[in-house]
Structure formats: C-alpha cells, structure tokens
Amino acid sequence: MSSPQPFRPDPESFDKLYRGEPAFEGAPAPTAIPWDIGQAQPRLMEIEALGGISGAVLDIGCGLGDNSIYLASRGHSVTGLDGSPTAIEKARTRASEVGVSVTFEVADATNLTGYDGRFDTVVDSALYHCLDEPGQQAYAAGLYRSTRPGARLHLWCFSDGNVNGLIAPIGSVTESNLRDTLTANGWRIDFLGPTTYLGNYVAFAGRDFSKGMSDQMPPEMLERMQEVSSRFEKISDLLDGGTVYLPFNVVHAHRVD
Numbered sequence: 001m002s003s004p005q006p007f008r009p010d011p012e013s014f015d016k017l018y019r020g021e022p023a024f025e026g027a028p029a030p031t032a033i034p035w036d037i038g039q040a041q042p043r044l045m046e047i048e049a050l051g052g053i054s055g056a057v058l059d060i061g062c063g064l065g066d067n068s069i070y071l072a073s074r075g076h077s078v079t080g081l082d083g084s085p086t087a088i089e090k091a092r093t094r095a096s097e098v099g100v101s102v103t104f105e106v107a108d109a110t111n112l113t114g115y116d117g118r119f120d121t122v123v124d125s126a127l128y129h130c131l132d133e134p135g136q137q138a139y140a141a142g143l144y145r146s147t148r149p150g151a152r153l154h155l156w157c158f159s160d161g162n163v164n165g166l167i168a169p170i171g172s173v174t175e176s177n178l179r180d181t182l183t184a185n186g187w188r189i190d191f192l193g194p195t196t197y198l199g200n201y202v203a204f205a206g207r208d209f210s211k212g213m214s215d216q217m218p219p220e221m222l223e224r225m226q227e228v229s230s231r232f233e234k235i236s237d238l239l240d241g242g243t244v245y246l247p248f249n250v251v252h253a254h255r256v257d
C-alpha cells in the first residue's frame with residue numbers, strides 16, 4: 001500500500017477548524033486555532049511602520065482578520081479574502097467590535113476572478129504554504145491579475161529553519177519553490193530570507209497527533225508534528241502570553257509591469 005501524500009489542508013478542513021471541529025477524520029478536536037494570537041503579526045506591523053503598505057491592500061487568506069483590522073486601523077483601505085465562510089464571519093465580527101471598516105469576502109485564492117487590477121499591496125500571512133504546487137502557480141498568476149503594475153507583495157510562509165530549536169509543524173516551502181513560482185508569474189523578488197511568525201502554542205502543546213491520522217499523513221510528517229508538540233510542551237512554562245515564534249521565510253516582491 002502506498003504512503004499518503006504530504007498533507008495540505010483544503011478550504012473545507014480550515015472551515016471545520018474555525019467551527020471548532022476536527023479538521024479531518026481521525027484528527028483531534030482543536031484546542032485553539034494555531035495562528036490565532038488575537039492581534040496582528042509583529043513582523044507585518046513593522047513592515048507597515050516602515051512604509052511597506054500603500055494604496056488598496058489585499059490580505060489574502062486573512063483568516064480571523066487581525067492583520068486586516070490592524071492595517072485598516074492604521075488608515076489603509078483593506079480587503080480580506082479567505083476560503084472559509086466561518087473565518088470571514090468571525091473576522092467581520094472582530095472588525096465591528098473594534099469599530100474598524102474592512103471588506104471581508106469569501107474567495108478561493110487559487111481562482112481570484114472578479115478582482116482584476118484592484119490592489120497595490122498584497123499581504124500573504126501564512127497562506128502560501130497551505131497550497132499544493134498547482135495551487136501555488138494558480139495563486140501567483142491570480143495575484144498578478146488582481147494587482148496593478150508596480151504592486152508590492154509581502155509573503156510569509158513556513159521555512160525549514162528553526163527558531164531556538166523550534167521547527168515548523170507541516171508545510172515548509174523551499175526558497176527555490178518561492179523564487180521559481182513567483183518569477184514565472186510576473187513577480188520580481190526584492191528580498192527572500194528568514195523571519196519569524198507568532199503562533200498560538202496552545203494549539204500544539206501536549207497533543208497526540210499520532211492517533212487516527214496515519215491514513216491522512218505520511219509517517220515522517222506525523223513524527224514531525226509529534227516532535228513539534230513535544231518541544232512546545234517542554235517550553236510552555238517559559239512562554240509569555242501563550243504564543244511562540246515559528247520559523248518562516250518572508251518574500252518582499254513587486255509586480256513587473
């Protein structure tokens with residue numbers, strides 16, 4: 001019997017997570033959303049402070065909307081798109097609770113029809129590593145169509161590096177994948193390198209990912225998730241605010257005219 005393919009969650013499995021259900025059969029029920037830290041990502045906030053965000057902004061794969069809400073609170077015009085209707089509903093609630101105006105809509109990042117020529121800045125905070133390779137190609141091409149000439153792209157995704165011994169649970173993306181996919185679809189890379197992303201350690205620590213998931217994931221992927229969970233558990237008493245830095249790469253690119 002052949003081993004399962006590397007796991008890439010689909011939009012329906014994300015929606016289940018946001019509803020508080022196991023993402024797929026055999027998975028444990030979520031204790032938290034791994035990327036829900038209740039605030040914008042620190043690295044994104046720094047980019048904004050440094051002037052890296054301008055014009056009409058697309059936050060693609062916006063999830064619960066905290067990055068969009070932060071950028072809107074800083075005066076930007078922001079559209080947040082996500083494939084999960086539940087995430088979009090919750091993002092709208094979060095925005096209205098803080099009195100910030102963001103356009104949140106359900107959309108598939110691999111099929112961005114209806115958004116042609118709309119955006120000057122794209123923020124991708126942890127979406128790209130969720131897509132399989134054909135999805136990444138379709139996504140990069142769709143981003144080109146939905147932006148204006150000279151548009152900027154800031155993309156953060158899991159790397160295979162580590163932060164003080166902490167490693168990515170799944171889905172790290174190679175630098176050559178990023179370079180090849182983006183340049184083939186009309187993006188020029190200005191910088192690609194290591195950075196960090198703040199995750200919610202509660203979602204990982206002390207979980208047993210081995211039970212019932214062997215049909216969905218190859219053994220080495222399950223082992224990695226177990227290893228990540230055990231490392232998080234060991235440092236949990238040392239963490240401030242239940243969050244943990246994870247190894248990411250960031251790409252800053254611009255659209256070639």
Ligand SMILES: C[S@@+](CC[C@H](N)C(=O)[O-])C[C@H]1O[C@@H](n2cnc3c(N)ncnc32)[C@H](O)[C@@H]1O
Pocket residue numbers: 010011014015035036041060061062063064067081082083084087107108109110124125126127130131
């Ligand atoms: C790891 S989460 C990151 C959420 C948010 N950007 C953040 O940093 O908190 C990835 C998000 O991408 C969304 N997503 C995954 N595949 C997608 C697709 N094909 N189209 C649109 N959204 C997608 C998921 O629903 C999820 O909300």
